[in-house]
Amino acid sequence: MVVTRFAPSPTGYLHIGGLRTALFSYLWAKKNGGKFVLRIEDTDKARNSNEATQAILEAFAWLGLEADGDITYQSKRSDIYAKYIKQLLDEGKAYKCYMSREELDTLRETQMANKERTKYDGKYRDFKGTPPEGVEPVIRIKAPISGEIIVHDGVKGDVVFQAEDILDDFVIARADGSPTYNFVVAIDDALMGINEVIRGDDHLSNTPKQIVVYEALGFDIPKFYHVPMIHNQQGKKLSKRDGATDVMEYKAMGYLPEALLNFLVRLGWSHGDQEIFSMDEMKALFDPKDINKSASIYNTEKLDWLNAHYIKNTPNDELVELLLDFDIVLTSHDKKEILLDALKERAKTLKELATLSREVITTPSEYDAKAVKKAFKGNAFEVLENFAAKLNAADTLHLPADYHHVMESVVNEMEIGFGKIGNPLRVALLGKMSGPGLDAVMAILGRDETLLRIQNAIKANAN
Protein backbone atom coordinates (compact mmCIF):
# COMPACT_ATOMS: atom_id res chain seq x y z
CA MET A 1 0.00 0.00 0.00
CA VAL A 2 1.19 3.47 -0.86
CA VAL A 3 1.58 5.70 2.17
CA THR A 4 2.51 9.33 1.61
CA ARG A 5 2.79 12.19 4.02
CA PHE A 6 2.83 15.89 4.46
CA ALA A 7 5.19 17.03 7.18
CA PRO A 8 5.11 20.77 7.78
CA SER A 9 6.82 22.56 10.59
CA PRO A 10 4.23 24.81 12.21
CA THR A 11 6.00 28.12 11.96
CA GLY A 12 3.20 29.99 10.22
CA TYR A 13 0.39 29.63 7.76
CA LEU A 14 0.09 26.97 5.07
CA HIS A 15 2.22 28.11 2.18
CA ILE A 16 1.18 27.80 -1.43
CA GLY A 17 4.26 25.67 -2.21
CA GLY A 18 3.59 23.43 0.75
CA LEU A 19 0.04 23.00 -0.38
CA ARG A 20 1.18 21.81 -3.78
CA THR A 21 3.41 19.08 -2.39
CA ALA A 22 0.63 18.16 0.03
CA LEU A 23 -1.78 17.94 -2.89
CA PHE A 24 0.59 15.76 -4.90
CA SER A 25 1.08 13.46 -1.93
CA TYR A 26 -2.63 13.34 -1.25
CA LEU A 27 -3.51 12.55 -4.86
CA TRP A 28 -0.89 9.87 -5.22
CA ALA A 29 -2.09 8.11 -2.08
CA LYS A 30 -5.74 8.36 -3.14
CA LYS A 31 -5.03 7.15 -6.64
CA ASN A 32 -3.45 4.03 -5.19
CA GLY A 33 -6.06 3.46 -2.55
CA GLY A 34 -3.35 4.21 -0.01
CA LYS A 35 -2.99 6.58 2.87
CA PHE A 36 -2.02 10.20 3.21
CA VAL A 37 -0.85 11.07 6.67
CA LEU A 38 0.00 14.31 8.38
CA ARG A 39 2.94 14.84 10.66
CA ILE A 40 3.61 18.08 12.46
CA GLU A 41 7.32 18.72 12.80
CA ASP A 42 7.22 20.80 15.93
CA THR A 43 10.56 20.03 17.52
CA ASP A 44 11.78 23.61 17.41
CA LYS A 45 9.97 24.95 20.43
CA ALA A 46 11.13 28.50 19.89
CA ARG A 47 9.62 28.85 16.42
CA ASN A 48 6.56 26.65 16.60
CA SER A 49 3.10 27.58 17.67
CA ASN A 50 -0.15 25.82 18.17
CA GLU A 51 -1.93 28.51 16.16
CA ALA A 52 0.21 27.61 13.17
CA THR A 53 -0.85 24.00 13.42
CA GLN A 54 -4.48 25.11 13.58
CA ALA A 55 -3.94 27.36 10.56
CA ILE A 56 -2.66 24.44 8.53
CA LEU A 57 -5.62 22.31 9.58
CA GLU A 58 -8.01 25.11 8.74
CA ALA A 59 -6.55 25.41 5.25
CA PHE A 60 -6.79 21.67 4.73
CA ALA A 61 -10.42 21.78 5.79
CA TRP A 62 -11.19 24.61 3.40
CA LEU A 63 -9.66 22.71 0.51
CA GLY A 64 -11.23 19.40 1.42
CA LEU A 65 -7.91 17.65 1.85
CA GLU A 66 -8.21 15.17 4.63
CA ALA A 67 -5.37 13.32 6.25
CA ASP A 68 -5.83 9.66 7.12
CA GLY A 69 -5.52 8.52 10.68
CA ASP A 70 -4.28 10.53 13.61
CA ILE A 71 -1.96 13.45 13.25
CA THR A 72 1.54 12.70 14.45
CA TYR A 73 3.33 15.33 16.50
CA GLN A 74 7.07 15.01 16.69
CA SER A 75 7.08 16.85 20.00
CA LYS A 76 5.35 13.84 21.56
CA ARG A 77 7.84 11.31 20.31
CA SER A 78 11.02 12.22 22.20
CA ASP A 79 11.19 8.84 23.89
CA ILE A 80 11.18 7.10 20.53
CA TYR A 81 14.03 9.22 19.24
CA ALA A 82 15.93 8.75 22.49
CA LYS A 83 15.60 5.01 22.11
CA TYR A 84 17.15 5.04 18.66
CA ILE A 85 19.90 7.40 19.72
CA LYS A 86 20.78 5.02 22.50
CA GLN A 87 20.65 2.11 20.10
CA LEU A 88 23.11 3.73 17.73
CA LEU A 89 25.36 4.66 20.63
CA ASP A 90 25.30 1.10 21.95
CA GLU A 91 26.04 -0.30 18.52
CA GLY A 92 28.94 2.08 18.08
CA LYS A 93 27.25 3.73 15.07
CA ALA A 94 27.09 7.06 16.85
CA TYR A 95 29.25 8.75 19.43
CA LYS A 96 29.48 11.66 21.81
CA CYS A 97 31.33 14.67 20.56
CA TYR A 98 32.74 17.10 23.11
CA MET A 99 33.83 19.76 20.71
CA SER A 100 32.69 23.13 22.00
CA ARG A 101 30.93 25.61 19.76
CA GLU A 102 33.95 27.87 19.89
CA GLU A 103 36.19 25.03 18.83
CA LEU A 104 33.81 24.18 16.00
CA ASP A 105 33.74 27.79 14.85
CA THR A 106 37.50 27.95 14.83
CA LEU A 107 37.65 24.75 12.81
CA ARG A 108 35.22 26.17 10.28
CA GLU A 109 37.11 29.43 9.96
CA THR A 110 40.36 27.61 9.36
CA GLN A 111 38.77 25.47 6.69
CA MET A 112 37.29 28.50 5.01
CA ALA A 113 40.61 30.30 5.11
CA ASN A 114 42.16 27.29 3.39
CA LYS A 115 39.31 27.22 0.87
CA GLU A 116 38.38 23.76 2.04
CA ARG A 117 34.92 22.35 2.46
CA THR A 118 33.66 23.09 5.96
CA LYS A 119 32.99 19.93 7.83
CA TYR A 120 33.40 18.29 11.18
CA ASP A 121 36.84 16.72 11.37
CA GLY A 122 35.89 13.55 13.23
CA LYS A 123 37.93 14.44 16.29
CA TYR A 124 35.79 12.40 18.69
CA ARG A 125 34.84 9.66 16.24
CA ASP A 126 37.15 7.17 17.88
CA PHE A 127 37.83 9.06 21.08
CA LYS A 128 38.85 6.88 23.99
CA GLY A 129 40.30 9.33 26.47
CA THR A 130 38.81 11.46 29.21
CA PRO A 131 36.29 13.96 27.94
CA PRO A 132 36.93 17.64 28.63
CA GLU A 133 35.21 19.30 31.57
CA GLY A 134 32.26 21.60 31.21
CA VAL A 135 31.14 20.55 27.73
CA GLU A 136 27.78 18.86 27.24
CA PRO A 137 28.35 16.54 24.31
CA VAL A 138 26.31 16.32 21.13
CA ILE A 139 25.71 12.95 19.50
CA ARG A 140 27.12 12.46 16.03
CA ILE A 141 26.40 9.62 13.68
CA LYS A 142 29.25 7.79 11.98
CA ALA A 143 28.68 8.59 8.37
CA PRO A 144 30.53 6.91 5.53
CA ILE A 145 33.60 8.90 4.59
CA SER A 146 33.92 7.50 1.10
CA GLY A 147 31.85 5.83 -1.56
CA GLU A 148 28.67 6.85 -3.28
CA ILE A 149 25.24 7.63 -1.95
CA ILE A 150 22.66 7.25 -4.68
CA VAL A 151 19.22 8.75 -4.37
CA HIS A 152 16.82 6.93 -6.66
CA ASP A 153 14.50 9.80 -7.32
CA GLY A 154 11.22 9.38 -9.14
CA VAL A 155 11.44 12.84 -10.63
CA LYS A 156 15.13 13.56 -11.12
CA GLY A 157 16.35 10.03 -11.80
CA ASP A 158 19.35 8.61 -9.98
CA VAL A 159 21.28 11.35 -8.26
CA VAL A 160 24.78 10.36 -7.25
CA PHE A 161 26.57 11.98 -4.34
CA GLN A 162 30.14 11.32 -3.28
CA ALA A 163 30.27 10.80 0.47
CA GLU A 164 33.52 12.69 0.76
CA ASP A 165 31.98 15.72 -0.95
CA ILE A 166 28.92 16.11 1.18
CA LEU A 167 29.01 14.02 4.33
CA ASP A 168 30.55 14.38 7.72
CA ASP A 169 29.55 12.96 11.07
CA PHE A 170 26.54 15.18 11.44
CA VAL A 171 24.79 15.84 14.72
CA ILE A 172 21.77 13.68 15.47
CA ALA A 173 21.20 14.94 19.02
CA ARG A 174 21.96 18.34 20.41
CA ALA A 175 23.71 19.06 23.68
CA ASP A 176 20.32 19.23 25.38
CA GLY A 177 19.51 15.77 24.09
CA SER A 178 16.95 16.83 21.50
CA PRO A 179 17.23 15.09 18.13
CA THR A 180 17.84 16.93 14.86
CA TYR A 181 15.77 17.11 11.72
CA ASN A 182 17.51 14.69 9.39
CA PHE A 183 17.49 12.08 12.12
CA VAL A 184 13.86 12.29 13.16
CA VAL A 185 12.54 12.56 9.62
CA ALA A 186 14.06 9.25 8.71
CA ILE A 187 12.82 7.58 11.87
CA ASP A 188 9.31 8.95 11.59
CA ASP A 189 8.94 8.15 7.94
CA ALA A 190 10.13 4.62 8.58
CA LEU A 191 8.00 4.04 11.66
CA MET A 192 4.92 5.56 10.10
CA GLY A 193 5.29 3.20 7.17
CA ILE A 194 5.76 5.96 4.64
CA ASN A 195 7.08 4.42 1.49
CA GLU A 196 6.63 7.25 -1.03
CA VAL A 197 8.01 10.62 -0.05
CA ILE A 198 6.94 13.54 -2.21
CA ARG A 199 8.57 16.82 -1.14
CA GLY A 200 10.25 19.95 -2.44
CA ASP A 201 13.57 19.53 -4.18
CA ASP A 202 15.19 21.82 -1.65
CA HIS A 203 15.33 18.60 0.35
CA LEU A 204 17.28 16.71 -2.28
CA SER A 205 20.61 17.52 -0.72
CA ASN A 206 19.32 16.41 2.69
CA THR A 207 18.39 13.03 1.36
CA PRO A 208 21.84 11.40 1.51
CA LYS A 209 22.00 12.22 5.22
CA GLN A 210 18.63 10.66 5.76
CA ILE A 211 19.73 7.61 3.85
CA VAL A 212 22.68 7.32 6.24
CA VAL A 213 20.18 7.22 9.12
CA TYR A 214 17.94 4.69 7.38
CA GLU A 215 20.89 2.43 6.82
CA ALA A 216 22.31 2.79 10.31
CA LEU A 217 18.93 1.79 11.72
CA GLY A 218 18.28 -0.92 9.17
CA PHE A 219 15.09 0.69 7.84
CA ASP A 220 13.79 0.38 4.31
CA ILE A 221 14.48 3.44 2.21
CA PRO A 222 11.30 4.92 0.72
CA LYS A 223 10.78 6.00 -2.85
CA PHE A 224 11.61 9.68 -3.17
CA TYR A 225 10.07 12.24 -5.48
CA HIS A 226 11.67 15.66 -5.33
CA VAL A 227 9.32 18.21 -6.79
CA PRO A 228 10.87 21.34 -8.33
CA MET A 229 10.49 24.63 -6.53
CA ILE A 230 7.95 27.31 -7.22
CA HIS A 231 9.79 30.54 -7.91
CA ASN A 232 8.72 34.14 -7.61
CA GLN A 233 8.85 36.60 -10.49
CA GLN A 234 12.53 37.17 -9.73
CA GLY A 235 13.24 33.49 -10.17
CA LYS A 236 13.98 32.85 -6.50
CA LYS A 237 12.37 30.40 -4.14
CA LEU A 238 8.87 31.60 -3.32
CA SER A 239 8.86 33.05 0.18
CA LYS A 240 6.54 34.88 2.49
CA ARG A 241 7.82 38.21 1.27
CA ASP A 242 6.38 37.57 -2.16
CA GLY A 243 2.84 38.28 -1.06
CA ALA A 244 -0.22 36.08 -1.30
CA THR A 245 1.58 32.91 -0.34
CA ASP A 246 -0.83 32.11 2.48
CA VAL A 247 -3.38 29.66 1.19
CA MET A 248 -6.15 31.25 3.23
CA GLU A 249 -5.56 34.60 1.57
CA TYR A 250 -7.03 33.04 -1.53
CA LYS A 251 -10.21 32.28 0.32
CA ALA A 252 -10.41 35.90 1.43
CA MET A 253 -9.78 37.09 -2.11
CA GLY A 254 -12.71 35.04 -3.32
CA TYR A 255 -11.07 32.03 -4.93
CA LEU A 256 -12.78 28.68 -4.91
CA PRO A 257 -10.95 25.66 -3.50
CA GLU A 258 -11.41 23.71 -6.72
CA ALA A 259 -9.85 26.55 -8.71
CA LEU A 260 -6.83 26.83 -6.44
CA LEU A 261 -6.33 23.07 -6.43
CA ASN A 262 -6.70 22.87 -10.20
CA PHE A 263 -4.23 25.71 -10.59
CA LEU A 264 -1.69 24.11 -8.29
CA VAL A 265 -1.94 20.63 -9.73
CA ARG A 266 -0.90 22.06 -13.11
CA LEU A 267 2.11 23.80 -11.68
CA GLY A 268 4.87 21.32 -12.34
CA TRP A 269 2.60 18.53 -13.43
CA SER A 270 0.57 17.89 -16.54
CA HIS A 271 -1.55 15.31 -18.25
CA GLY A 272 -1.29 15.99 -21.95
CA ASP A 273 -3.18 19.11 -22.92
CA GLN A 274 -5.79 18.89 -20.20
CA GLU A 275 -6.27 22.06 -18.18
CA ILE A 276 -9.44 21.46 -16.20
CA PHE A 277 -9.34 18.77 -13.56
CA SER A 278 -12.04 17.93 -11.08
CA MET A 279 -10.88 16.38 -7.83
CA ASP A 280 -12.01 13.00 -9.08
CA GLU A 281 -10.02 13.42 -12.27
CA MET A 282 -6.95 14.48 -10.35
CA LYS A 283 -7.22 11.41 -8.17
CA ALA A 284 -7.62 9.21 -11.20
CA LEU A 285 -4.92 10.78 -13.36
CA PHE A 286 -2.20 12.07 -11.08
CA ASP A 287 1.09 10.27 -11.37
CA PRO A 288 4.41 11.60 -10.09
CA LYS A 289 6.12 10.27 -13.19
CA ASP A 290 4.52 13.20 -15.01
CA ILE A 291 5.99 15.78 -12.67
CA ASN A 292 8.42 17.89 -14.65
CA LYS A 293 11.96 18.61 -13.60
CA SER A 294 12.21 22.34 -13.82
CA ALA A 295 11.10 25.03 -11.44
CA SER A 296 8.09 27.11 -12.34
CA ILE A 297 7.39 30.77 -11.80
CA TYR A 298 4.41 31.68 -9.69
CA ASN A 299 2.01 33.68 -11.80
CA THR A 300 -1.68 33.74 -10.99
CA GLU A 301 -3.07 34.80 -14.39
CA LYS A 302 -4.25 31.30 -15.02
CA LEU A 303 -5.72 31.05 -11.55
CA ASP A 304 -8.06 33.92 -12.38
CA TRP A 305 -9.17 32.18 -15.52
CA LEU A 306 -9.75 28.91 -13.67
CA ASN A 307 -11.61 30.65 -10.89
CA ALA A 308 -13.90 32.36 -13.39
CA HIS A 309 -14.50 28.99 -14.96
CA TYR A 310 -15.44 27.37 -11.67
CA ILE A 311 -17.66 30.28 -10.63
CA LYS A 312 -19.60 29.90 -13.87
CA ASN A 313 -20.08 26.24 -13.12
CA THR A 314 -21.09 26.59 -9.50
CA PRO A 315 -24.82 26.21 -8.80
CA ASN A 316 -26.50 29.42 -7.65
CA ASP A 317 -27.52 28.13 -4.25
CA GLU A 318 -23.89 27.32 -3.50
CA LEU A 319 -22.86 30.78 -4.63
CA VAL A 320 -25.43 32.26 -2.28
CA GLU A 321 -23.76 30.47 0.60
CA LEU A 322 -20.29 31.52 -0.49
CA LEU A 323 -21.33 35.14 -0.89
CA LEU A 324 -22.30 35.33 2.76
CA ASP A 325 -18.60 35.63 3.54
CA PHE A 326 -18.57 38.74 1.39
CA ASP A 327 -21.55 40.36 3.09
CA ILE A 328 -24.02 39.63 0.36
CA VAL A 329 -27.29 38.14 1.56
CA LEU A 330 -29.60 36.93 -1.19
CA THR A 331 -32.95 35.58 -0.16
CA SER A 332 -35.72 35.91 -2.74
CA HIS A 333 -35.60 32.82 -4.87
CA ASP A 334 -36.28 33.97 -8.39
CA LYS A 335 -34.35 37.20 -8.05
CA LYS A 336 -31.39 35.31 -6.71
CA GLU A 337 -31.46 33.05 -9.74
CA ILE A 338 -31.74 35.88 -12.24
CA LEU A 339 -29.11 37.96 -10.49
CA LEU A 340 -26.54 35.20 -10.22
CA ASP A 341 -27.16 33.92 -13.72
CA ALA A 342 -26.54 37.42 -15.01
CA LEU A 343 -23.48 38.03 -12.84
CA LYS A 344 -21.60 34.76 -12.52
CA GLU A 345 -20.28 34.99 -16.06
CA ARG A 346 -18.70 38.35 -15.33
CA ALA A 347 -16.81 37.67 -12.12
CA LYS A 348 -13.30 36.33 -11.74
CA THR A 349 -13.62 36.03 -7.97
CA LEU A 350 -16.36 35.78 -5.37
CA LYS A 351 -15.27 39.17 -4.18
CA GLU A 352 -15.97 40.59 -7.63
CA LEU A 353 -19.26 38.76 -7.72
CA ALA A 354 -20.16 40.41 -4.43
CA THR A 355 -19.21 43.84 -5.74
CA LEU A 356 -21.19 43.26 -8.91
CA SER A 357 -24.20 42.16 -6.89
CA ARG A 358 -23.96 45.22 -4.70
CA GLU A 359 -23.82 47.45 -7.75
CA VAL A 360 -27.14 46.07 -8.95
CA ILE A 361 -28.90 45.86 -5.63
CA THR A 362 -27.90 49.28 -4.38
CA THR A 363 -29.66 52.35 -5.74
CA PRO A 364 -26.98 54.46 -7.42
CA SER A 365 -26.08 57.53 -5.40
CA GLU A 366 -23.96 59.07 -8.10
CA TYR A 367 -23.66 58.84 -11.86
CA ASP A 368 -20.47 58.42 -13.80
CA ALA A 369 -19.80 61.78 -15.49
CA LYS A 370 -18.63 60.34 -18.79
CA ALA A 371 -21.58 57.97 -18.96
CA VAL A 372 -24.00 60.79 -18.24
CA LYS A 373 -22.51 62.89 -21.00
CA LYS A 374 -22.75 60.08 -23.47
CA ALA A 375 -26.16 58.71 -22.56
CA PHE A 376 -28.24 61.67 -21.48
CA LYS A 377 -28.23 63.63 -24.69
CA GLY A 378 -30.83 64.44 -27.33
CA ASN A 379 -34.23 63.23 -26.34
CA ALA A 380 -32.93 60.71 -23.82
CA PHE A 381 -35.15 61.95 -21.02
CA GLU A 382 -38.17 61.86 -23.27
CA VAL A 383 -37.39 58.24 -24.10
CA LEU A 384 -37.03 57.42 -20.44
CA GLU A 385 -40.29 59.15 -19.53
CA ASN A 386 -42.07 57.27 -22.27
CA PHE A 387 -40.55 54.00 -21.06
CA ALA A 388 -41.54 54.76 -17.48
CA ALA A 389 -45.10 55.44 -18.52
CA LYS A 390 -45.35 52.19 -20.41
CA LEU A 391 -43.78 50.35 -17.51
CA ASN A 392 -46.42 51.83 -15.23
CA ALA A 393 -49.17 50.65 -17.50
CA ALA A 394 -47.86 47.17 -18.12
CA ASP A 395 -49.92 44.24 -16.84
CA THR A 396 -47.46 41.60 -15.80
CA LEU A 397 -43.87 42.39 -15.06
CA HIS A 398 -41.99 39.46 -13.75
CA LEU A 399 -39.52 37.86 -16.09
CA PRO A 400 -36.74 39.63 -17.98
CA ALA A 401 -38.73 39.01 -21.16
CA ASP A 402 -41.63 41.08 -19.79
CA TYR A 403 -39.38 44.09 -19.42
CA HIS A 404 -37.87 43.42 -22.79
CA HIS A 405 -41.28 43.69 -24.41
CA VAL A 406 -41.78 47.10 -22.86
CA MET A 407 -38.45 48.26 -24.19
CA GLU A 408 -39.34 46.91 -27.60
CA SER A 409 -42.59 48.78 -27.70
CA VAL A 410 -40.79 52.05 -26.97
CA VAL A 411 -38.20 51.35 -29.64
CA ASN A 412 -40.86 50.54 -32.21
CA GLU A 413 -43.15 53.41 -31.38
CA MET A 414 -40.43 56.07 -31.34
CA GLU A 415 -38.60 54.49 -34.25
CA ILE A 416 -35.26 54.54 -32.51
CA GLY A 417 -32.46 52.01 -32.12
CA PHE A 418 -32.03 49.95 -28.98
CA GLY A 419 -29.00 52.03 -28.07
CA LYS A 420 -31.16 55.13 -27.72
CA ILE A 421 -33.02 53.58 -24.84
CA GLY A 422 -30.43 51.10 -23.59
CA ASN A 423 -27.70 53.60 -22.84
CA PRO A 424 -29.76 56.14 -20.86
CA LEU A 425 -31.63 53.38 -19.09
CA ARG A 426 -28.44 51.68 -18.06
CA VAL A 427 -26.99 54.86 -16.64
CA ALA A 428 -30.26 55.60 -14.89
CA LEU A 429 -30.46 52.17 -13.29
CA LEU A 430 -26.79 51.48 -12.57
CA GLY A 431 -25.06 54.84 -12.71
CA LYS A 432 -22.61 53.73 -15.36
CA MET A 433 -22.33 52.51 -18.91
CA SER A 434 -21.40 48.90 -18.30
CA GLY A 435 -23.24 46.11 -16.56
CA PRO A 436 -25.42 43.09 -17.03
CA GLY A 437 -28.38 42.90 -19.40
CA LEU A 438 -31.04 45.47 -18.59
CA ASP A 439 -33.89 43.00 -18.89
CA ALA A 440 -32.41 40.98 -16.09
CA VAL A 441 -31.54 44.03 -14.01
CA MET A 442 -35.12 45.28 -14.14
CA ALA A 443 -36.55 41.87 -13.37
CA ILE A 444 -34.32 41.80 -10.30
CA LEU A 445 -35.26 45.32 -9.22
CA GLY A 446 -38.95 45.04 -9.94
CA ARG A 447 -41.25 47.70 -11.29
CA ASP A 448 -41.21 50.10 -8.35
CA GLU A 449 -37.46 50.25 -7.89
CA THR A 450 -36.95 50.55 -11.64
CA LEU A 451 -39.35 53.49 -11.85
CA LEU A 452 -37.76 55.07 -8.80
CA ARG A 453 -34.28 54.87 -10.29
CA ILE A 454 -35.47 56.35 -13.57
CA GLN A 455 -37.10 59.28 -11.81
CA ASN A 456 -34.03 59.77 -9.60
CA ALA A 457 -31.78 59.83 -12.60
CA ILE A 458 -33.87 62.36 -14.45
CA LYS A 459 -34.08 64.56 -11.39
CA ALA A 460 -30.36 64.37 -10.70
CA ASN A 461 -29.24 64.98 -14.26
CA ALA A 462 -31.90 67.24 -15.67
CA ASN A 463 -29.61 70.24 -15.85
Add this chain to the structure above:
RNA sequence: GGCCCCAUCGUCUAGCGGUUAGGAUCCAUGGUUUUCAUCCAUGUUACAGGAGUUCAAUUCUCCUUGGGGUCACCA
Protein backbone atom coordinates in the same frame (compact mmCIF):
# COMPACT_ATOMS: atom_id res chain seq x y z
C1' G B 1 33.23 28.71 -3.27
C1' G B 2 32.07 22.86 -2.89
C1' C B 3 28.12 19.61 -4.08
C1' C B 4 23.43 18.88 -6.52
C1' C B 5 19.37 20.14 -9.81
C1' C B 6 17.40 22.62 -14.06
C1' A B 7 16.99 25.01 -19.32
C1' U B 8 10.56 24.80 -25.39
C1' C B 9 6.29 31.08 -26.59
C1' G B 10 6.05 36.67 -21.26
C1' U B 11 3.78 32.65 -17.95
C1' C B 12 1.93 27.19 -17.19
C1' U B 13 3.14 23.23 -20.32
C1' A B 14 2.92 18.89 -24.64
C1' G B 15 6.90 16.63 -27.15
C1' C B 16 10.01 10.96 -25.26
C1' G B 17 15.20 10.97 -33.36
C1' G B 18 11.82 12.53 -38.80
C1' U B 19 6.01 17.41 -36.35
C1' U B 20 3.98 23.35 -40.65
C1' A B 21 7.18 22.45 -32.66
C1' G B 22 0.85 21.36 -30.15
C1' G B 23 -2.48 23.20 -26.09
C1' A B 24 -3.67 26.79 -22.21
C1' U B 25 -3.13 31.67 -20.26
C1' C B 26 -1.91 36.65 -21.30
C1' C B 27 -2.00 40.29 -25.26
C1' A B 28 -4.04 42.06 -30.09
C1' U B 29 -7.87 41.91 -33.88
C1' G B 30 -12.71 40.48 -35.67
C1' G B 31 -17.69 38.43 -34.72
C1' U B 32 -21.89 37.92 -31.16
C1' U B 33 -24.17 41.43 -27.34
C1' U B 34 -28.64 47.85 -26.69
C1' U B 35 -23.22 48.49 -23.05
C1' C B 36 -19.52 45.81 -20.44
C1' A B 37 -18.37 40.88 -19.57
C1' U B 38 -19.09 35.94 -21.36
C1' C B 39 -18.77 33.10 -25.71
C1' C B 40 -16.71 32.10 -30.73
C1' A B 41 -12.92 32.90 -34.51
C1' U B 42 -8.12 34.64 -36.02
C1' G B 43 -3.26 36.35 -35.06
C1' U B 44 1.89 37.74 -32.74
C1' U B 45 5.58 35.12 -29.62
C1' A B 46 9.65 29.58 -28.00
C1' C B 47 13.47 24.85 -28.62
C1' A B 48 20.06 29.52 -24.44
C1' G B 49 24.96 28.82 -27.30
C1' G B 50 28.74 25.44 -29.24
C1' A B 51 30.74 20.74 -30.38
C1' G B 52 29.80 15.75 -31.30
C1' U B 53 26.61 10.75 -32.31
C1' U B 54 23.18 9.86 -36.47
C1' C B 55 20.88 9.57 -43.07
C1' A B 56 18.21 12.84 -39.53
C1' A B 57 18.48 16.28 -33.65
C1' U B 58 14.08 20.40 -29.61
C1' U B 59 14.71 15.17 -28.42
C1' C B 60 20.96 11.31 -27.09
C1' U B 61 26.35 12.73 -25.22
C1' C B 62 29.88 16.46 -23.79
C1' C B 63 31.30 21.53 -23.00
C1' U B 64 29.98 26.68 -22.24
C1' U B 65 26.56 30.11 -20.50
C1' G B 66 22.49 31.20 -17.52
C1' G B 67 19.17 30.20 -13.46
C1' G B 68 18.03 27.69 -8.94
C1' G B 69 18.74 24.71 -4.48
C1' U B 70 21.83 23.25 -0.50
C1' C B 71 26.03 23.32 2.57
C1' A B 72 23.84 24.45 11.28
C1' C B 73 23.63 21.80 17.92
C1' C B 74 16.71 25.27 11.79
C1' A B 75 13.15 22.41 9.84
